[in-house]
Each structure stands twice: as structure tokens, then as C-alpha cells.
Amino acid sequence: MIPKPHAALSPNTYDYESLPLVKATGFREYDARWLFEKEINLMGVQALGAGLGTLIHEMGVRPDLVTGHDFRGYSASIKYALIAGLMAAGVRVKDVGLALSPMAYYGQFALDCPCVAMVTASHNDNGWTGVKMGANRPMTFGPEEMGRLRDIVLSGEFVLREGGAYAFVEGFAERYLDDLTQNVTIARKLKVVAACGNGTAGAFAPRALEAIGCEVIPLDCELDHTFPHYNPNPEDMKMLHALADKVRETGADVGLGFDGDGDRCGVVDNEGKEIFADKIGVMLARDLSKLYPNATFVVDVKSTGLFKDDPVLIENGVTADYWKTGHSYIKRRVNELGALAGFEKSGHFFFNDPVGRGYDDGILTAIHVAQMLDRNPQKTMAELYRAIPQTWGSPTMAPKCADEEKYAVVDRVSARFKAMHEAGEEVAGQPIRELVTVNGVRVVAEDGTWGLVRASSNKPELVVVVESPVSEERMRAMFKGVDAILRENPEVGAYNQSL
Known part of the structure; x- marks a missing residue:
């Protein structure tokens, strides 16, 4: 039996060493990211592995999985905790060791494993950990699978099975x-x-x-x-x-x-x-x-x-x-x-x-x-x-915004731009030509200058990008216009980098 995870546990306590810790916000749109020890502990990672194994069987996928870990001081420990949970749920694991994410994806083909679970925090700062997962090569999980995985893990609805196995691939x-x-x-x-x-x-x-x-x-x-x-x-x-x-x-x-x-x-x-x-x-x-x-x-x-x-x-x-x-x-x-x-x-x-x-x-x-x-x-x-x-474009800029707030902020910003468009109001000194809302909101001015606001999928941040085919001045004007709308929301904090 693997206990039901808790949303919060105090470090350096009996409970912290005896129960799984898994913060719900770590389940993101297409992978999982947590601050290790603060938002997830090793027993929480084991619960994640058991949840992933349960989901793999629920999806009717052959339970053969390739895993690896990135080069962080704690990644190997996290991988082995994940493997323990996967094996408890009846998954046969092939471990390629220290690896890049694409090396694990390649392993799905080379080792004939439909499933993958790569332990990595990607480019996140030290202290972060995470898992990139999939059960249908070459795709990785999207919101539907991540949502179901979250529900299984947080509810503790693990289905443990015989048949789990481990092999290291030299x-x-x-x-x-x-x-x-x-x-x-x-x-x-x-x-x-x-x-x-x-x-x-x-x-x-x-x-x-x-x-x-x-x-x-x-x-x-x-x-x-x-x-x-x-x-x-x-x-x-x-x-x-x-x-x-x-x-x-x-x-x-x-x-x-x-x-x-x-x-x-x-x-x-x-x-x-x-x-x-x-x-x-x-x-x-x-x-x-x-x-x-x-x-x-x-x-x-x-x-x-x-x-x-x-x-x-x-x-x-x-x-x-x-x-x-x-x-x-x-x-x-x-x-x-x-x-x-x-x-x-x-x-x-x-x-x-x-x-x-x-x-x-x-x-x-x-x-x-x-x-x-x-x-x-x-x-x-x-x-x-x-x-x-030539176009004039910004780097990707990321103002801080809590995971619990960021999607609501983007919804409000999208609604604000939509109302401006319908009312014939201008952005960056020009009429709004088009709004693209497939992912956040991309507001396009009459001359093709555009600005994007969306929620980061893996950090407590928003994402802002601006570009102009006309001039640097127009690009900066769009940034000023977009930022003014953002600043109507007190939940939005400082940028990691800016123009």
C-alpha cells in the first residue's frame, strides 16, 4: 500500500519522513515540475510513479517504460523513488542512466518501450525537479493525461500489481x-x-x-x-x-x-x-x-x-x-x-x-x-x-505570477483585449487587426506589430513576447501597451528580463 499524498508537510518531522508530499500545482499542462523537498518529497515521487503506472494500465498500454535522469545533485534519488512506484504498479522499467530527454525519447524506439518517464527540471533553476512522461511514442502527455494522473495521485487511487521489473541498459x-x-x-x-x-x-x-x-x-x-x-x-x-x-x-x-x-x-x-x-x-x-x-x-x-x-x-x-x-x-x-x-x-x-x-x-x-x-x-x-x-522582436519575458493566479490573469487580459477590439480601441497607437486566442492572447495591430501574453506551463510566471515588422520603436510601443494592460492586475510581478 502507498499512502494518499498530502498537500503540505513540515520538513524535519516524523510525518515528512513517513508520508508522501505532493503539491497539486506541480501537475502542469504537459509535464510535472516541483520544488524538491518543499513541494514534493521522495515518498511523493514514489506515489507519482505508482500513479503513472496505474494510468498506463488504465490506458491499456503495454507497461514497458524507459527512464533516465538529468545532471542535478538529487535527480538520481528522485529517479529511483519514481522507479519504486512504477514497479509497484506493475511496470517493467529500463533505465538508461544519466541522459538527455531526447535520449530517453530515442529509447522508446530503440528499446521498444511505448512509455517514457524522464526525470528532469529542464532549464528550471536548481531546486526544481520534474518528469516528462508519455505513453504513445513520440508524443508526451497533454492536459487530459496530466489531469487524470493528478487525480489518481492526489486521491491515492493506486492500483498495485505484480509483474514490475527493472533493468539497467549499459x-x-x-x-x-x-x-x-x-x-x-x-x-x-x-x-x-x-x-x-x-x-x-x-x-x-x-x-x-x-x-x-x-x-x-x-x-x-x-x-x-x-x-x-x-x-x-x-x-x-x-x-x-x-x-x-x-x-x-x-x-x-x-x-x-x-x-x-x-x-x-x-x-x-x-x-x-x-x-x-x-x-x-x-x-x-x-x-x-x-x-x-x-x-x-x-x-x-x-x-x-x-x-x-x-x-x-x-x-x-x-x-x-x-x-x-x-x-x-x-x-x-x-x-x-x-x-x-x-x-x-x-x-x-x-x-x-x-x-x-x-x-x-x-x-x-x-x-x-x-x-x-x-x-x-x-x-x-x-x-x-x-x-x-528583418523584424524587431523581444526575448521571451516572464513576469512573476503565482500558479494559482496566472490562468485567471490571462483570462482577464484576453477579455480586456477582446473588449478593446469590439469597441474599436487602439493598442500601441493603432487599431487592433486580429486577436489569436489559441494559447493566451496574441494581439495584432494594423501594421502587423503584435504582442503575446500567456501563462507559463512550467513555472509561476506569465510569458510576454512582442515583435514588429516595422521598427524597434513600434516593438517597444507594443510592449508598453501590453504591459499597461498587465499592470491592471496586481497579481503580476516583476519581469525576469525586459526591454
Whole structure:
């Protein structure tokens, strides 16, 4: 028997060491994230494993599951607690050890496991933990599955079964790297800076890039779970600036930055200029649509409007589908539409058959960037970037907002913009041309300048992005207009970074 979890327990007490702690807000839209010890304890993780095993059987899926853990001081302990719960619920577990999230996703195919449970907090700060889960490769859970998992775990409705088993898979990292690189050859001599923020990707990304023929300059690739320089997050300007400085110092052809669990990739050009991931997506879509004309690309609502407006993509017959932000949403949409690829502004890129298996892999993204440069031997990364139409866009900005409040705030902001639109009011000095509400609200002004507000799916924050095809001034005006609406809500706090 596994006890029913509690929403709160005091640390350093008998109850804390005897009962599961699981805070309900850790069950998010498409994965799970908690502050370890404050919001979940090891018995709570065991309960999560038992709940996941119960759900797998309830879904009628064969109970074979691959798991791994990222490089944090507590991740291995969390993984073994999760495994204990999974086995108690009758799941046969194959453990690939220290791993990237895409390595675990690859394990679903290579080890014939329908299910996955990767222990990672991704790019979240130290202290966070989480699990990325799925039971239908290559997709991961969405809101329906996460909601059912939450209900099973919090109610303690575990169905424990015989038949659980455990096996450790030796040498799996080499299998994964061989699969990525065995058919890839780069003729162009590329000098590449690989920045890993001392996260898990440092053990794998440089090896993969060297295997395809790149000269690799490692930056913060030594594993160190204290993350002494910056958080391994390719959306974080501190990481991008460090990468840009190293590119300029070494005269590299490109800089590639990987997040904590290796499913995202950020890019800096040969002149040391950071290229936001949605613009990299446009560049890759241009390159791939020459090889695969009339392709469909799925992009998230935070991404640039160029996917619909770029003349090269139009000429190549590209169809752009704007969809909900989140790796589970985009992955699912790519599969549903049979899209060639999916791109998120956060740096999650999903390459589908015949250029991938449909899941997000930062190292595969880096390989595609190298292949794009190889297919354009007379052009630098900066020249390829300058070839796309210029827009002025912000980084992803995240004002604090409690998990319990953020969705209600976004609903109020959406309703406010809708009322403004219906009343003919202006935003950023212009009439509102369009509202996109598939995920939060994206308000588009008459000249194409737009601003997005949505709730973060994995942290107690909102997400704000603005872009203008006209000028930096118009981009800043949109930010000012969006922020003014946000500030009508006292629950919204300070930004993590701003214009």
C-alpha cells in the first residue's frame, strides 16, 4: 500500500519522513515540475510513479517504460523513488542512466518501450525537479493525461500489481550518439562553439558535433550541477551573451547553446549576434523546404509572423500552422498534420520523418544547423540570417505570477483585449487587426506589430513576447501597451528580463 499524498508537510518531522508530499500545482499542462523537498518529497515521487503506472494500465498500454535522469545533485534519488512506484504498479522499467530527454525519447524506439518517464527540471533553476512522461511514442502527455494522473495521485487511487521489473541498459549513450551521427557527413570545415551551461548536454553534444566533422570549442561543458556560470537555458540572455563572446573570441562559424536536458538549442551567428529560435526556424524552414517543397511547419504562438509572410517560404509552397506553445502540444500537432517539422521560440525543434522521429532534440537541431551551413558553403551564418526579412522582436519575458493566479490573469487580459477590439480601441497607437486566442492572447495591430501574453506551463510566471515588422520603436510601443494592460492586475510581478 502507498499512502494518499498530502498537500503540505513540515520538513524535519516524523510525518515528512513517513508520508508522501505532493503539491497539486506541480501537475502542469504537459509535464510535472516541483520544488524538491518543499513541494514534493521522495515518498511523493514514489506515489507519482505508482500513479503513472496505474494510468498506463488504465490506458491499456503495454507497461514497458524507459527512464533516465538529468545532471542535478538529487535527480538520481528522485529517479529511483519514481522507479519504486512504477514497479509497484506493475511496470517493467529500463533505465538508461544519466541522459538527455531526447535520449530517453530515442529509447522508446530503440528499446521498444511505448512509455517514457524522464526525470528532469529542464532549464528550471536548481531546486526544481520534474518528469516528462508519455505513453504513445513520440508524443508526451497533454492536459487530459496530466489531469487524470493528478487525480489518481492526489486521491491515492493506486492500483498495485505484480509483474514490475527493472533493468539497467549499459552503453546506451553510445547507441544514441551513433544513431544521430552515423549517416551525417559535413564537408564544410565548421568551427563550432558548444555551450552547455555545465548541464547534462555537456557529456553528449560536443561528441556528436565532433562525430559529424566539426571542430568543437567547448564552453562550460564540464558537468557541474551547481550551474556556476549561468542557468543552462538558451533563452537566457546571460547564456547567449557568454556564447556570443566566445564566438567572437575564437572566430567560430556558429555558436550552439543547449539547455539542461538537451532538448533545446540556441544559436549565435559568426559575428556574435544572438538569433532567436523562431528566426532560426525560418532559416531552417527555408533550407528544408527547398529539399521538401510544399511542406507544412508547425510553429508556436510566440513565434515570428515570418512563417506566413516570408517570400521564400511562400515561393516554396510552405504551409505554416500556428499552434499552442509547449513541447507536448507542438509534438502532437506535428504528428497530427504530418508536418515536416515544428518550431518553438523557446528552442524546441521537432523534426519529423524523413528528417527525424517527431520529438524534440537539441543535438539533432544543431546537426540540422550544421547541414544548412554545409549546403550553403559560400554564405556565413550571419549572411543567411540577413537574407530573411528583418523584424524587431523581444526575448521571451516572464513576469512573476503565482500558479494559482496566472490562468485567471490571462483570462482577464484576453477579455480586456477582446473588449478593446469590439469597441474599436487602439493598442500601441493603432487599431487592433486580429486577436489569436489559441494559447493566451496574441494581439495584432494594423501594421502587423503584435504582442503575446500567456501563462507559463512550467513555472509561476506569465510569458510576454512582442515583435514588429516595422521598427524597434513600434516593438517597444507594443510592449508598453501590453504591459499597461498587465499592470491592471496586481497579481503580476516583476519581469525576469525586459526591454
